[in-house]
Ligand SMILES: Nc1ncnc2c1ncn2[C@@H]1O[C@H](COP(=O)(O)OP(=O)(O)OP(=O)(O)O)[C@@H](O)[C@H]1O
């Protein structure tokens with residue numbers, strides 16, 4: 001399988017650190033606002049990428065973090081006059097609401113920065129001991145870029161060029177403008193943790209080096225994120241990690257292109273955003289996913305309502321053809337007997353996605369298969385109906401995470417279903433005993449985390 005690696009600036013063979021396993025770290029949202037469609041792009045892409053790797057036989061571990069302490073979170077908390085934890089907690093819950101509405105599978109780990117502060121402090125101590133970090137007069141601890149000769153390798157820039165041209169936080173306390181904060185001293189009124197350097201909080205980049213190595217090991221396979229993060233975030237993460245462990249960090253770097261609005265990057269801080277949940281009120285999750293996957297993951301995408309609307313029309317055609325196939329066979333489309341066509345299409349899927357995850361070719365093929373399915377429905381060609389239905393729904397759709405049936409989605413939520421069954425059984429027992437305070441407590445608290453329950457004559461239902 002070939003992927004484009006930002007570090008080597010070209011297509012490379014994906015050779016895992018451990019045979020048969022792929023470990024991926026994807027930079028996640030800073031939780032001070034709702035997800036926008038730009039934030040959803042890496043989620044959609046790497047959800048599909050993981051499904052594909054699993055399809056071809058890898059065991060995949062995918063981590064996406066939540067940055068739950070950061071200047072932007074503190075600003076938001078100050079604006080609202082609430083503790084900073086409340087902002088992070090709220091937007092993590094909202095993240096899960098959006099993930100569910102998007103019908104995206106949860107990743108394997110979703111670590112939060114604030115739960116890794118001890119590990120972050122030990123990590124910085126080690127960098128200091130090794131001579132890569134220094135405490136400045138203002139109490140901040142900085143990484144000394146001049147000590148790390150490989151700085152600039154990932155973003156393919158020379159240190160001299162970086163000094164001009166690129167905006168870095170200038171501070172009179174730094175030895176060099178490119179040095180970046182590992183630890184920030186806190187003011188009295190700011191959230192803080194005790195540390196060997198006084199009260200403070202982690203800088204932005206350190207958390208990802210720490211959480212990735214804690215969960216995936218010092219050297220893992222792929223580090224991913226939007227290409228807005230290549231410099232300085234990923235360059236800095238890599239410098240910290242290699243400086244500390246002396247080993248390779250991520251072997252490969254995959255970066256998705258930006259979703260833009262009128263040519264500008266869509267971002268929370270600019271405010272030019274379309275929230276994912278607002279779009280999901282107007283468009284089915286499959287429309288958004290197909291819209292994103294129909295473009296190669298590395299190119300920029302300009303969004304507009306018109307483009308999404310047109311995508312909606314074509315996605316509906318596919319859904320209709322699948323529904324009609326089900327009606328044709330009275331609700332249950334038999335497994336195809338003639339497998340040659342299926343094999344050919346499967347090979348096409350594998351070769352396209354093995355070529356730097358070329359999802360646009362696969363999406364285009366879904367539309368062709370659906371057109372052929374329609375023709376076959378008209379001519380009552382049973383074998384083609386079975387074949388194309390099976391290929392779209394069970395192979396292409398399940399690899400890209402689109403056109404799934406409700407049963408397929410439920411299967412992915414097996415543990416949640418089992419847990420809810422236990423909770424609802426307990427609640428029913430409480431109601432039989434007339435312990436309504438306790439049963440209402442369960443209902444109200446489930447509601448707070450986004451699970452609604454309803455008592456109906458057929459029993460209690462949840463959503
Ligand atoms: N417009 C976009 N298109 C594609 N990916 C994006 C876009 N904006 C952010 N991302 C990606 O989404 C993930 C979470 O990003 P983040 O929380 O920093 O969002 P943001 O809108 O850029 O916020 P901020 O403006 O505060 O930096 C990162 O992997 C980032 O690269």
Ligand SMILES: [Zn+2]
Pocket residue numbers: 026027028208233237
């Ligand atoms: Zn990161």
